[in-house]
Amino acid sequence: MLKRRFEARQSYFAEKRQVKLELRELRRLESTTNPHRPISQMNNHFKKIYDNV
Secondary structure, rough: OOOHHOOOOOOOHHHHHEEEEEEEEHHHHHHHHHOOOOHHHHHHHHHHHHHOO
């Protein structure tokens, strides 16, 4: 995931799809490590980054 941040940007739809996949993976990892922690903070973080794509 971090490696992709330094690569050239793809099309808007490819970026959006990739972000959804990353969020799904983060939710899965978060639910296995700490099931009571909300993910809303992570969603807000990605919205700020990809709002202007």
